[in-house]
Amino acid sequence: MRIVIAPDSFKGSIAAADAAAALAAGWLAARPGDDVTRLPLADGGEGTLDVLAAAVAGARWHSALVTGPDGRPVDCPWLELPDATAVVELARASGLPLLTAADPLGAHTAGLGEAISHALEGGARSIVITLGGSASTDGGTGALAALGARFLDRAERALPRGGGALRDLASVDLAGLRRPPAGGVSCLADVTAPLLGPTGAAAVFGPQKGADPGQIERLDGGLARLAALLGGDPGAAGSGAAGGTGYGFAAAWNAQIRPGAAELCRIAGLDRALRDADLVITGEGRYDQTSTGGKVAGAVFAAAAAAGVPAALVAGQLAGDPPPVTAALSLSELAGSPAAALAAPARWLRLAGQRLAAATEPAGGQGGRGHTRRGAGR
Numbered sequence: 001m002r003i004v005i006a007p008d009s010f011k012g013s014i015a016a017a018d019a020a021a022a023l024a025a026g027w028l029a030a031r032p033g034d035d036v037t038r039l040p041l042a043d044g045g046e047g048t049l050d051v052l053a054a055a056v057a058g059a060r061w062h063s064a065l066v067t068g069p070d071g072r073p074v075d076c077p078w079l080e081l082p083d084a085t086a087v088v089e090l091a092r093a094s095g096l097p098l099l100t101a102a103d104p105l106g107a108h109t110a111g112l113g114e115a116i117s118h119a120l121e122g123g124a125r126s127i128v129i130t131l132g133g134s135a136s137t138d139g140g141t142g143a144l145a146a147l148g149a150r151f152l153d154r155a156e157r158a159l160p161r162g163g164g165a166l167r168d169l170a171s172v173d174l175a176g177l178r179r180p181p182a183g184g185v186s187c188l189a190d191v192t193a194p195l196l197g198p199t200g201a202a203a204v205f206g207p208q209k210g211a212d213p214g215q216i217e218r219l220d221g222g223l224a225r226l227a228a229l230l231g232g233d234p235g236a237a238g239s240g241a242a243g244g245t246g247y248g249f250a251a252a253w254n255a256q257i258r259p260g261a262a263e264l265c266r267i268a269g270l271d272r273a274l275r276d277a278d279l280v281i282t283g284e285g286r287y288d289q290t291s292t293g294g295k296v297a298g299a300v301f302a303a304a305a306a307a308g309v310p311a312a313l314v315a316g317q318l319a320g321d322p323p324p325v326t327a328a329l330s331l332s333e334l335a336g337s338p339a340a341a342l343a344a345p346a347r348w349l350r351l352a353g354q355r356l357a358a359a360t361e362p363a364g365g366q367g368g369r370g371h372t373r374r375g376a377g378r
Contacts, residue, residue, distance in 0.1 A: 001031070001034045001035070001278040001279065001360070002034070002035045002037070002276055002277045002278050002279075003027060003034055003035065003036045003037070003277065003278065003279050003280075003281065004037045004039055004270075004273045004274060004277045004279070004280040004281070004309075005020045005023045005024050005027070005036060005037065005038050005039065005280075005281045005353075006020070006039040006040070006041050006265075006270060006273070006280055006281070006282050006296075006300050007019045007020055007023065007040060007041065007281070007282050007283035007284065007296070007314070008040075008041055008042060008043060008261075008282070008283065008284040008285075008295070008296035008297070009040075009042065009046070009047045009284075009285070010283065010284065010285040010316050010331075010345055010349075011045075011046070011284075011285045012285065012342070013285065013316065013341075013342050013345040014345040014346060014349070015040075015047055015050065016040030016041060016042060016047055016050070016051055017038075017040040017050065017051070017054060018346060019040070019283055019345070019346075019349055020038040020039070020040045021038060021346075022345070022346040022347075022349035022350045022353065023281060023283065023314065023349050023350070023352065023353035024036045024038050024353065025350050025353065026349065026350035026351060026352060026353025026354035026355075026356075026357065027281075027353040027354065027356065027357040028357075029350070029353075029354050029357075030353075030354045030357035030358045031357045031360075034357070037273055037277075039055070039268055039269070039270060039273050040054060040055075041261070041264055041265060041268060041270070041282075041296045041299075041300070042130075042260070042261075042264050042296065043132065043188075043190040043260045043261035043264065043294065043295050043296050043299075044130040044131055044132050044188035044189055044190045044260020044261070044263075044264065045091065045130065045131075045132020045133050045190045045260070046089070046091045046095065046097075046132060046133045048087070048089050048130040048132070048188070048260070048264065049077065049078070049079045049087060049089045049092070049130075051264060051268065052079055052081070052087055052264070052267060052268070053079055055267065055268035055269065056081055056082070056267065056268075057082070058081075058082040059079050059080065059081050059082070060079070060080045061077055061078075061079060061080075062077065062078055062079075062080055062086075062118070062119070062122060063075055063076060063077040063078070064076055064114070064115060064118040066093050066110075066111035066112075066114040066115050066118075067110045067111045067114060067146075068093070068094070068098045068099075068111055069094045069095070069096075069098055069099055069103075069107040069108055069109070069111065069134075069135035069136055070098070070099050070100065070101075070103055070106070070107060070135075071161075072098075074092075074093065074098055074111060076088075076092045076093040076111060076114075076115045077089075077092055078092070078115055078118075078119055080119075080122070080124070083125075083126075084123060084124055084125040084126070084183070085124065085125070085126045085127070085128055085183070086116075086119035086120075086122070086124035086126070086127050086128070087128040087130065088112065088115050088116055088119060088127065088128070088129050088130070089130045090109070090112050090129060090130060090131050090132070090133065090134055090242050090245065091130070091132060091133030091134070092115075093109075093111035093112045093114070093115045094107075094108070094109040094110070094111045094112045094134055094135055094136060094142070094143070095133040095134060095135055096133055096134065096135040096208075096209060097133070098135060099135050102209060102210025103135075103162070103210070104136075104137065104163070104164075104206060104209045104210045104211035104215050104219065105162055105163060105164025105165075105211075105215055105218070105219070106160075106161065106162035106164060107135040107136035107137075107138070107162060107163075107209065108136050108138050108141075108142030108161035108162045108163075109134065109136055109138055109140055109141070109142035109143040109242075109243075109245055110142040110143065110145065110146045110161055111142075111143075111146075112129070112140075112142070112143040112146075112245070113142065113143030113144060113145065113146025113147045114146045116129070116143065116146075116147065117146065117147060117178070120178070120181060124181055125181050125182060125183040126181050126182075126183030126184050126185070126186075127180070127181055127183075127184075127185045127186070128185075128186045128187075128188060129185070129186070129187045129188070129245075129249065129255070130187075130188045130260060131187055131188060131189050131190065131238075131241040131242035131245055131246055131260070132189075132190045132241075132242065132260070133242075134205075134209075134242035134243045134245060135209060135243075136162065136163055136209070136242075136243045137163040137201055137202050137205070137206055137209065137211070137219045137223070137243035137244060138161070138162055138163040138166065138243055138244070138245075139163065139166065139195070139201075139222075139223050139226045139227075139243065139244035139245065139247060139248045140242070140243075140244060140245035140246070140247065140248025140249055140252075141159075141161075141163075141166065141226065141248060142161050142162070143245065143248070143249070144177065144248055144249070144252050144253070145158075145161075147177055147178045147253075148176040148177045148178045149172065149173065149174050149176070149177040149252060150172070150173040150174075150176065151166075151169055151172055151173075151226075152169070152170055152171045152172070152173060153168045153169070153170050154168070154170040156170075156171070163202075163219045163222055163223070163243060163244075164215070164218060164219065164222065165222070166219075166221075166222025166223065166225055166226055167218055167221055167222045167225065169222065169225045169226060169229065171229065172226075172229045172230055174252060177252060177253075180253045180254060180255070184254075184255075184256065185249060185253050185254065185255035185256070186255060186256050186257075186258050186263070187238070187241070187245070187246045187249055187250065187255045187256070187257045187258065188258055188259075188260035188263055188264065189237075189238030189241035189242075189246050189257050189258070189259065189260055189294070190241065190260045190261065190294055190295065191204075191205075191238065191240065191241050191294060192237040192238055192259075192293060192294055193205070193237075193238070193239075193240035193241065194234060194235045194236065194237070194239055194240050195223055195227060195234035195235070195239040195240045195244050195247040196220060196223055196224055196227065196234050196235075196240075197220070199240075200220060200223070200240045201219075201220075201223060201239075201240035201241075201242075201243050201244040201247075202216045202217075202219035202220040202223060202243075203216055203220060204240070205240070205243065206219055209243070223244050223247075226244070226248070227247070227251075230248070230251045230252060231251055232247060232250055232251025232252075233247075233250070233251075234247055236250065236257060237257070238257040238258075238259070239257065241257070259294050259299075260294070261294055261295055261296045261298065261299035262294075262299045262302075264296075265296075265299045265300065265303060270299075270300065270303050271303060271306075271307065274303060274304065274307040274309050275307070277307070277309050278309070278310070279309065279310050279311070279312060279326075279360065280300060280303075280304045280309050280310075280311050280312070281311070281312045281313070281314060281353070281356060282296060282297050282300040282301070282311065282312075282313055282314075283297075283313060283314040283315060283349070284296060284297050284315055284316070285315065285316040285317070286315060286316055286317045286319060287313060287315035287317070287318050287319065287320075287323060287328070288319040288320045289319075289320045289321070291323070292323075297313060297315075297323070301323070301324055301325065305324075310325075310326045311324075311325045311326065312325050312326055312327040312328070312329075312356055313325045313327070313328040313329070314328075314329045314331065314349065314352045314353075314356070315328070315329075315330060315331070316330070316331045316332060316338070316341055316342070316345070317330060317331075317332050317338060318330045318333075327356060327359065329352045329355060329356065331345065331348040331349065331352060334348050334351055334352060334355075335348045
């Protein structure tokens with residue numbers, strides 16, 4: 001049988017490549033004669049560069065020192081693809097893990113803009129920005145300011161960095177903003193949230209960044225001021241990604257906001273890998289109602305359905321309605337608890353791969369499309 005193993009990272013526990021390796025090892029322990037392809041994936045959040053570096057032949061790493069989300073310098077890597085596309089991961093320049101303490105009003109995206117400048121100076125002809133994992137809710141103003149835009153108060157003074165300052169925004173000056181590259185700019189979003197309101201950047205993601213209700217109201221109000229002055233479409237899907245960074249780059253730099261998981265599946269070659277495959281296995285840390293709306297699992301399920309390939313899922317935890325797959329395994333149930341699964345994810349992923357393989361039989365017993373006995377599920 002030909003098996004494709006295409007998981008996302010299990011956030012906070014194991015990277016996508018390591019998860020794919022563990023699942024593959026488990027599968028081959030039970031069925032050593034099978035042809036197993038590992039294709040780790042991402043949705044535009046943390047780990048995206050590692051996935052692309054593994055998937056794209058000729059990709060080259062670069063790095064530069066940039067201003068982190070709290071003002072301290074951070075070493076930010078980015079990836080140059082063979083077509084001179086630079087892929088910059090926001091989380092590496094302006095991500096939440098780079099903070100020593102939550103700062104929902106003051107954290108900013110200046111480092112992202114600095115990294116983009118370095119990539120352009122290195123000859124990048126197009127830019128891809130992956131938006132997941134941000135520390136801030138500044139609408140991308142920190143990054144745009146680093147590229148030459150000016151965000152001013154009533155006295156025409158430059159605003160301090162951070163989303164909290166946007167309540168004092170009185171005007172926007174884009175005269176000095178660096179031109180986008182000729183090949184265009186794409187923002188890969190792992191969410192479909194709009195910029196404003198109860199489903200927007202501040203309300204939904206502000207609490208994850210330490211914002212209390214009063215700060216959320218202030219941040220949302222500041223983003224509304226930004227949208228009133230900058231124009232664009234604050235209601236577009238994904239405009240609220242990365243604290244509104246998707247919106248900022250779409251409005252000021254004509255960036256296209258794309259679903260990250262689907263785009264990365266395309267770049268990594270999932271459709272090619274699924275040709276003649278008998279089964280695809282995907283995975284993520286928690287499967288719930290959001291998983292089919294822009295996440296890796298949903299993108300893999302869609303590609304598998306289009307190719308007529310059965311799919312299976314391994315998740316740290318399974319919540320909500322059952323996924324549209326032939327089998328689904330929960331690492332928490334295999335390990336006995338979420339804590340046990342988190343403590344040794346590779347061990348339980350290997351066991352999950354072994355369980356799926358043991359429960360899978362090729363059609364007619366001689367290759368071809370396989371099927372997984374339902375007993376392999378939860």
